Amino acid sequence: MALDNRPCGFAVKLLYCILYFTIIFVIYANAADNWDKDDDPIPMSDVKAVLGSAAKLPCDIEPSTRGDGVYMVLWFRNNSVKPIYSVDVRGRPFNQALNWSDEEVRPRARFITIDRPAALVLEGIRLVDEGIYRCRVDFKKSPTRNFQVNLTVIYPPHQLLLIDNFGNEVEGSVGPHKVGDEFGLSCEVRGGKPSPVIKWFINGTETIGNIVQIGENTVVSKIGVSLLQRENFNITYKCRAFNTDLVKPLEKSVTINMYLKPISVTIISKPTILEFGKSYELVCEVVGSYPRALVTWTMKKDTNFTKIHETGNSKIVLSTLLYSPMPEDNNKQLRCQGMNPMLPTGSLEDSFQLNIYFPPKVSLEIGNTLNAQNIKEEDDVYFECKILANPVHHKITWKHNGRILTQKSGIVLSAQNLVLQKINRENGGNYSCLASNSRGETASSIVPLRVQFAPVCMTSDVTIIGASLDESVKIRCQVEADPIEVEFTWEFNNSGENFELAPAKFDGNNGTTSEFIYTPLSERDYGALTCWGRNIIGKQKNPCVYQIIPAVKPSPLSNCTLKATVNKSSELLEIECISGYDGGLRQDFRLEAYEARTNTLRVNTSSVSVNNPVFKIPINDLLPATNLYLIAYALNAKGKSEVSLLENIILQDSGKQADTEVSVLPLLLLLIGAFIALGIIILSIMLILYRRRGTTSPIHIEPYMKQPIISPPDSRNNSMLDVTHGDHTYFVEYTLKQVGDFGLNQPDIIQSPQDHEKVKREQQLFLPVRPDTLFAPYDLHKQGLQKNNCSLNPLSTKSWEPISFKTDRNLMKEIIIANSIPGPESCV
Known part of the structure; x- marks a missing residue:
């Protein structure tokens, strides 16, 4: 039974739907056909637009009652029942309304709602757009509202011509005329809807012209003077044509030109x-x-x-x-x-x-008999200062690189000339002359003087470079020279031997720089390398000297201190030490923090500075440990230095400490540490004085053998500082000591008992300082030493012996280096 009624039910629903849409269509069509026959008058507004511009057709879409809203906006043109534009708000927010436009106005039309009232904007107005437009606004609750807009399209005139009596088009001026001539002008205007209006102006004053022709697209107006007088000279006649105030009018003007001689x-x-x-x-x-x-x-x-x-x-x-x-x-x-x-x-x-008064006008020239590009040391040079001044100058000043020159040996000041005798490279630079009169002082332009000279080493100091046996290092020699095309020669000197090195070992020359790869194969290969440069002016007088010494492990850090710092996010412990000798190699700095009870590593960090050992540890990284010790050391390619130990570091909560009695133990330890430090200082001074007295004869050390003294590290025992972390304040107690053997002895170092006793006995070492900026590590280092090729440096086992002043100087240098620097490492 249900199956039999199902098709019938569907047919009934379809019939109802067809009937519903038919009724809606009839009502809509009837409303569209009779919109102008409504009893209520529809308001009309006039809008004018120029051809090709934009027209704005107003339509008030504001509802008359609160809570109401726009349902749909429809635009019609003339009596058409088909809309040309619609805005559909049904079932959606107003800002998501559907906009539709007919092909006739698409894409020139758009509906603007931000203006009050809203408006339909038509871009690129055409003549066919003229007519009456109707805006229909349907509201959700209020009755439908209609508006009419009468759009008038204006076509402005497109051409204006001025024509003289002879039928020639004139622009700018007319004539020339003479007194008594007849003068006439015609203004011809073409195009325009409605017909344009023509006005004449004489020197800006409006006057009346005669309209002589009005055609379908042309209007002509004339004006003239029967007899020209002198007063008519330079008078301006202007013709202006317009048919709307929406665009700038067309206008042209001419001036009467007449011939007369000046008086x-x-x-x-x-x-x-x-x-x-x-x-x-x-x-x-x-x-x-x-x-x-x-x-x-x-x-x-x-x-x-x-x-x-x-x-x-x-x-x-x-x-x-x-x-x-x-x-x-x-x-x-x-x-x-x-x-x-x-x-x-x-x-x-x-x-x-x-008669013009002015400060001196000064120019400086180098002597015209000189070739400015071929001046070298020991030549004579002169400059000429050319001056133009009114009144005449009374003073001349000469400057070199901004400094005033005075007459002295080698510098002659004569009238407007400067003479430099037997110049050297210091005479090179910028020269200028200044002249003064009552109106001021003027300086000439800078004239550079180029003095060509033989190569000179960039630095006069001896460069210390550390290298192990069979280790290749790249040595960079830099000189100053002019011209900069320099040829280099390398020599080696050791114990009286001096020989030139093969060019095959050069890594290359680049202007004023030469790089040399050097590999010491034995102890005799340690000594002085000299670099000589030569250009077309001559050979370098004094060479660049590089002292090659055995590379060793760095010296231990000293004077390590603790202090509390605070950054943006957390509290920090800052440990700052003093670095020692780098061993002739680039060194890094490390710090490790251990929990004292379990020897558990809590922190392993590097220095925040490349050149100075400065470490920063967040308190969070140390907690919850409360008893710690720190070790700091330096390391380079040869290994680690001895460690510096900061022990007995105790983190105590200040709140808990306030509940207990004040302990005098830290103060006692601090006082003992101060006395120990004072004793070490006194002992060190006595040891230095003793060694100086023990020398039997004075030792002459060359300038490049002078080395800084590295003092042993100081100890600060039982120190305390407070650190705030979160809601707690911690007191940090620590003891600093220099550790010679902290269970971290390097397995690759072989030291004899004699060396060990010597280190204990000698608290100060004479070690050279290595300038990192002049040393570049080279990638030809050996991958590893063969065990059968390893040997101890015999120089490191020699004891310190007094050296007689009469001893051979080269041998003396070798002994000083040998006793100042530890020997090379073993392969163990």
């Missing part, structure tokens, strides 16, 4: 003195020239001025020259000439001589 030319003001740096207005009056006189200011036949302002009337022309005196214009004649350009034979002029 007089006079420069009204003639200053006796003109100051350089000031501006003057010089006025020239020209009377009686028709047409307007052509006024020309000249100083020479080939000199014209452009900063000229002219005023006047039909009888008098005033030409004002804005003149800025220049030094080169002094004593010249300034002329003003007035003439009728059409009557050149009738020109007149006036003139006066310029």
